[in-house]
Amino acid sequence: MIKKLRIFLALFYVVVCSLVxxxxxxxxMKTGLWPETFILKIWHRMILQALGMRVHVxxxxxxDRPLLVAANHISWTDIMVLGSFVDVKFIARADMEGWPLIGMLSKLQRTVFIERERKRTSGDQASEIAKRMAKGDAMVLFAEGSTGDGNLVLPFKSTxxxxxxxxxxxxxxxxxxxQPVAIAYTRLHGMPMGRRHRPMTAWIGDQDLMPHLKTLLAEGAIDAEVHFGAPVPFAKGSNRKETARLMEAKVREMMQAALADPRPSRQRVA
Known part of the structure; x- marks a missing residue:
């Protein structure tokens, strides 16, 4: 009963805040009265509050600009975790555009949607991302091309x-x-997660969104860590495969460090 009440109150909170x-x-977006990410940061933080997530950085x-952020990917919540404190735009898979609420939020953040299986459109999509970076947008690329289980980093796709x-x-x-960036979900109710419990935070493959959302809302009190590595210049003649392997190694190292020694729950930023 308590978990059902928590889910109801959290969803009600999200709806009311979203209406504002x-x-x-x-x-x-239409007037430029304030930076576009200003409201989005508030929105992301509100979602994290509803989920009971704490973020440690x-x-x-x-x-440096132009900037491409190469991150691992565990769940749809990765977007809220990153978007709650940095000015970034996201690169997301095309089917997310039609998702309720998250699809709307993605459009309001000017997300670039890519169809990874359709090679005919990949050139146009890469060109759009390149233009956005050239304008100064820091673009977040979830370089695995899929979501992991929270324990391991999948191979980065050089394409x-x-x-x-x-x-x-x-x-x-x-x-x-x-720039390599590692995202890790490290604690549940203040206790370090083990390999058995980390997949609870993961949203893998064709898993339905609503059951996963309800699980997170019912549990609450999850700690997430974001570790930033040093940016690496990519110039004419740089090898994409070598760069992908380098980013993958750096992200894996940072993620494993976060899982091995998670920050205390009350510690916010370091």
Whole structure:
């Protein structure tokens, strides 16, 4: 009964806040009265509050531009975790565009939707991402191309780094900076998660969204960590496969460090 009440109150909180924030975000996008990410940060933090998630940060988003952020991917909540404190835009799979609530939020954040299986459209999508980076947007790429179970980092797909190559080949930039970022879900109700419990936070494959959302809302009190690595320059002649392997290794190292020694629940930022 308590869990059902928590789910109801959390969803009610999300709906009420969204009714206020969505019109403000639309106004921001049309008028430029304030940075577009200002309202979105509030929205993301509100979602995290409803879920009972605490975010701990090590390092910072690079100031170098153009910037492509190469991160691992565990759940749809990764977007809220990152978007709650940094000014970034996301690259997401195409089917997310039609999702209730999350699809709307993604559009309000000017997310670039990509169809990874359709090679005919990949060039246009990479070109759009390259243009956005050239304009100064820090674009987040979930480089595994899928979601992991929260315990391991999957191999990074080198083809997804095509936007960096295109930004250079089209003359939009002499070089692009690629920054590795690791996301890890580390604690549940203040206790370190083990391999058995971490998949609870993961949203894998074709898993339905609503059951996963209800599980997170019912549990609450989850700690997430975000670790930023040093950006690496990607210039003309740089090898995409080597860069993908380097980013994968750095993200894996940071993620395993977070899982092995999770921050205390009450510690917010370091």
């Amino acid at each position: 924030l969505v019109p403000l975000q639309i106004l921001s 090590k390092g910072a988003l690079a100031k 997804l780094f095509g936007a960096a190559s295109m930004a250079i080949s089209e003359g939009a930039a002499d070089q692009v900076f690629i």
